[in-house]
Amino acid sequence: MIDSIDRLQAEARACQLCPLAETRTQVVVGEGRVPSDLMIIGEGPGAREDELGRPFVGRSGKLLDRLIEEELGRTRDQVYITNVVKCRPPNNRDPRPEEMQACAPWLERQIVLVKPLVILLLGRTAVSRVLGSSGVGAGRSLTSLRGHRYDRSGAVIIPTYHPAYVLRGGAARLTEMRVDFARARLTLSGGSVEV
Numbered sequence: 001m002i003d004s005i006d007r008l009q010a011e012a013r014a015c016q017l018c019p020l021a022e023t024r025t026q027v028v029v030g031e032g033r034v035p036s037d038l039m040i041i042g043e044g045p046g047a048r049e050d051e052l053g054r055p056f057v058g059r060s061g062k063l064l065d066r067l068i069e070e071e072l073g074r075t076r077d078q079v080y081i082t083n084v085v086k087c088r089p090p091n092n093r094d095p096r097p098e099e100m101q102a103c104a105p106w107l108e109r110q111i112v113l114v115k116p117l118v119i120l121l122l123g124r125t126a127v128s129r130v131l132g133s134s135g136v137g138a139g140r141s142l143t144s145l146r147g148h149r150y151d152r153s154g155a156v157i158i159p160t161y162h163p164a165y166v167l168r169g170g171a172a173r174l175t176e177m178r179v180d181f182a183r184a185r186l187t188l189s190g191g192s193v194e195v
Contacts, residue, residue, distance in 0.1 A: 005034045005113050008106065012086055018102035020087035026053035030082030030110060037188055038072070038079040039116035039155075040064070041107070042162060043125035044095050050088035055081045060163035064122075067163075071181035072188075080114045082107065084129045100129050111155070118184050119155050123162030130157060146180060149187070156187050 002008045013027045028045040031054055048058040056064045065076050072079075085095040085103045095103075107129075111119070121127045124142045131150055142159060150157040160180035166173045 002109050002113075005110070008109055008113065012106050015086070015102075015106070018087075018099045020085065020089060020099055020102075023090055024087040025050045027086050028053055028055050028083065028088070029086055029106070030055060030080060032076065032080035033078055034080060034113055035115040036078070036080040037117040038074075038120070038184065039111065039114050039118070040068075040079055040081045040120045040122060041126045041130060042081075042083045042122040044083045044085040045088045046092050047088065055083055056163070059167060063163040063167060067178065067181050071178055072185050080110070080116070082110055084126050094125055100125075104129075111153070116155050118187050119152070119157050120180070120184050121157060121159045123165060126162075127159045131159070146176065147183075149183075158184050158187070 002011060009029045012029045015021060015027060028049050042056060042060075045055060046058055046060070049055055049061075055061075064081075068074050068076055068079060084107060085099050086106055087099075087103075089095050089099065119130065121130055127142055127145060130152065131145070142161065145159045146161075148159075150159070158180055161169070161173055161177050163177075166177050
């Protein structure tokens, strides 16, 4: 059993469990504080993340950093950030079910090692993977799942939009995402997150 984040990162970097291993530049495992009361999970690395080996470093990353600071009163290194899949899907397409399944043990172990009280899920792919049958793809849209809390193994799950979607969606989507981050802050401080 993998008992440390360093060991998990070393083993994940050698992963060959799916075809994404053939096209990646680097495995983007995750980064941040371990353990952490807050974990942020996106869908998968993009081109810049693949190049640098870090999650959320492009325009989406800049927005994420800003929301972490402005809405949570924290810095990026005070939370743990990862993705559902650890290798970049070609042309930044959505991860396929078999790719998410191949990465599932890495993500599950990260959750165990990070020990979050709150998990922010960024985008429909992350929501679908972590919430499973109660999430997107089970006949429910991400918009309908937002604003509610979900419990998973002692952590409160808060679904929200992916920063890339918000960058294309305008001020209204950004406001909604800010509200979701405020829900995370309230939950961490012992407040209610229901709307």
